[in-house]
Structure formats: C-alpha cells, structure tokens
Amino acid sequence: MKRPMSAVAVACALFCGAAPSALAQGQPNPQVEVKYAEPAAANLKPIAERLRQRKVLEEFSQFLLPLKLPKKLIVQFDQCNGPARYYKAGEPATVCYELVDQVEKIAAKGDADTREKVLAGTIVQALFYESAQAIFDILQVPVWGRRGDAADRLAGFLMVGVGSDISYQLIVGTAIFFQNSGKTWTGSQFASVNSPEAQRFYNFLCMAYGSDTVRFGYLAESEDKTKDPIIPRNRAVRCSDEYTQVRSAFNLRIMPYVDPDLLIRLRATQWLLSSTGK
DSSP: OBOSSOSTTHHHHHHHOOOOOGGGGSOOOTTEEEEEOOOSSGGGHHHHHHHHHTTHHHHHGGGGTTBOOSSOEEEEEEOOSSSOOOOOTTSOEEEEHHHHHHHHHHHTTSOHHHHHHHHHHHHHHHHHHHHHHHHHHHTTOOOOSOHHHHHHHHHHHHHHHSOHHHHHHHHHHHHHHHHTSOOOOOGGGGGSSSOOHHHHHHHHHHHHHHHOTTTTGGGGOOSSTTSOOSSOHHHHHHHHHHHHHHHHHHHHHTGGGBOHHHHHHHHHSBOOSSTTOO
16 A cells, blocks of 8 residues: 655755645554643744644554554654663653754755765664654663663664665655764764764664665675775674564564554555655
C-alpha cells in the first residue's frame, strides 16, 4: 500500500508545502504524547509554527503505534538555547528548535534532491534518537558505553527498518548533515557524553551497510583500490556484526513491548519521500 505522503517524510512536508499524511488520521498511541513548546526567541517562532501546522510530531507518532509502553512517552519540540538538550530520566524526549534551524541552513547549501534528503533524514533521525533515549529509560534497557552512541545505533536500526524505498534517503540525508555540520572537536570536548559528528557519520553509515550490503554496497567499495571507500575497509568488515548486535538487543529488550501485527503493517507500507512520489 502506498501513501502519497509518509510519516518519515514529515520534514520534507514542512519545507515543500505538501499536505499531511493520511496516517496522521489513524488511532494514536495512548502512551505517546506530543507537544510543541512555545519558544521565547523571535527567530524560532516561525519554525515552531510551521512544525505545528504540519503536524510533524503527530505524523512521527504513527511510527510508535506498535510500541506498547508501561509508561507515557512525551515527544516534544522545545527551545533549548543550543542544538541539543541532555536527556534526563523521566523528562520528555526533546528535539530543539535550534537544531531544526541548523538543519535548514545546512540543507539550503545543496541542490533540491540533497535538500530533501537532509531535511527529512536529519529531523526524523533526531526524533528517533531522542525517543530512543526515553525508551531506554522507560523500559530500563541496560546500556554499556555512551548512552548517545546506543541511541544513535537504535535510531539507525529503526531508520533502515521502516522500508527499503525510504531508508536510503534517510540514512544518506543524516550522513550529509553530520558531514557538513562544521563542528570542530578539540581538547576537552572529546570528554563529552556524545560522540563527535564525524563519529556519528560513520556509525549511521555502518548501520546501513550492515543491514544490507547489496543496497548500500557502494559505501564500502572504491574504484581506486589504493584508497579507502566512504566506510574504511577495517570498519566495513565489522558493520554486519554491529547491525546484528543491535538487532539482537532490540529483539531481546524492546520487541516484547511491540505489537507484532502493527509492526508488520508498518513495514509493509511503501513510503515515498515527497508528495510527488519522487
């Protein structure tokens, strides 16, 4: 079944002027609440209004329909006075208006096709990433290592699992954003609880390649045999194992809280990146 506008492409709907998806009219998940906090900064108010008018969170929440949580999950947009807000137990999963503003500016540097990929991929990735951290908290999922890295891997796992016709655009768009974020990491900044954008760039691409070494094979191949491909060879050989590790953890700790029938229905949907079907 095809949808003229997908929940995955909500970000594209914001900027391309497409109508909200028919999925948004479906039955909501009673354990998922969405909020659009009112920003104080004048430059963020138009972004907040556009997100609200396009029902971005309502669209995204359709992806959470199969999830049967024991506690309520709140997903929101809010002003953070920075591109990210550190997640604390019991608090909402928050995507910052400042990040949306940053995504717009980086996306505007590319052509129309790249712009759509960056907008859709990065904002959807941010929603999955922040929701993943809250889900870890609600389900008491044990995390070894950086919590942000675990959330990145779960977000990447979910993004490649929503449908083969859209996963490519989402992963590539997110990778372009990380590659062009322009952030330089030096000295004590490497002590941050979050990995630098360059590391996240490879983590996402590795998750994609590990999920499908044929579809994403070009990431680990190079015409010039003397040079490494996009994913260096010493990392590419590990990607399948990394993907399998995340899939095993998902099946063990999260899948018991997922409605299998709704999950099958979600994965059977053929998602389109934009209302034009391109």
